[in-house]
Amino acid sequence: MEIKQLAVNDAAPMDLLLLADPSQEMILSYLRRGICYIVKWEHETVGVYVLLETRPHTAEIVNIAVAAAHQGKGIGKTLILHAIRLAKKLGYYTLEIGTGNSSIHQLALYQKCGFRLNYIQHNYFSKHYKEKIMENGIHCVDMIRLTMELNEIS
Ligand SMILES: CC(C)(COP(=O)(O)OP(=O)(O)OC[C@H]1O[C@@H](n2cnc3c(N)ncnc32)[C@H](O)[C@@H]1OP(=O)(O)O)[C@@H](O)C(=O)NCCC(=O)NCCS
Incomplete structure (x- = not known):
């Protein structure tokens, strides 16, 4: 398994990015501003994450996805552990990530991985997505925001 930064001229793995975020428009917007890493398994791109600076000293993992056939293998x-080390190395104080109330996994x-629950953006998904999202038998309506203070990790 090899994790490497997406080269400037390489196309991002949109099929994977869409697993985590249904909005291609949003994905293209944060890809332009963020840092994209991919993971290769026997020459196939099987995972991706995008790290984005959202505020001074704060970065967010705005997208993370693993191909369905390779999920559950670690x-x-x-x-995520790679993104944490990268954010710390780049000098960020805080790393954030968000997910739906229904995203149990x-x-x-x-x-x-060490993130702590921070706050809830109530009705985030019901406001921003037209389609009703159901997952694990739960209606996804709220965004759970998680955070990690990078100076607290070695
Ligand atoms: C979320 C996602 C990136 C996780 O990737 P993955 O490779 O399948 O995850 P891993 O195999 O590394 O699993 C990591 C841990 O989660 C744990 N886990 C998974 N389901 C769990 C559950 N229901 N309860 C408790 N732990 C669970 C695993 O046990 C493992 O922990 P361990 O290492 O201590 O055993 C992947 O499932 C995915 O791409 N999903 C679709 C896109 C998506 O939802 N992205 C995130 C948007 S917020």
Whole structure:
């Protein structure tokens, strides 16, 4: 498994990015401003994340995705730990990530990686997405925001 920064002339793996964010317009917008890393497995791109500066000293993992056939093998966790080390190396104080109230797997994964629950953006998904989102039998309406203070990790 090889994690590398997407080269300037390389196309981003849009099929993977769309697994985490249904808005291609949003994806193209933050790809232009953020840093994109991909993970290769036997020459195939199987994972991606995008790190974006959102405020002074603060970065956010705005997209993270692993190809369906490769999920559950630890690639997502490896990418998050990579993003944490990168954000710290780049000098950010705080790293953030957000997910839906129905995203049980993601909430478990992010907390296992050291993120703490911060606040809730009530009705975020019902306001910003036209389609009703159902996941794990739960209506996804709120965005759960998680945060990590990078000076607290070694
Ligand atoms: C979210 C995603 C990136 C995770 O990637 P992944 O490679 O499948 O995740 P991993 O295999 O690294 O799993 C990491 C951990 O989550 C844990 N986990 C998964 N489901 C869990 C659950 N229901 N309860 C508790 N822990 C769970 C795993 O046990 C593992 O922890 P461990 O290493 O301590 O055993 C991937 O599922 C994905 O691309 N999903 C679609 C896109 C998406 O939702 N992106 C995030 C948008 S917010």
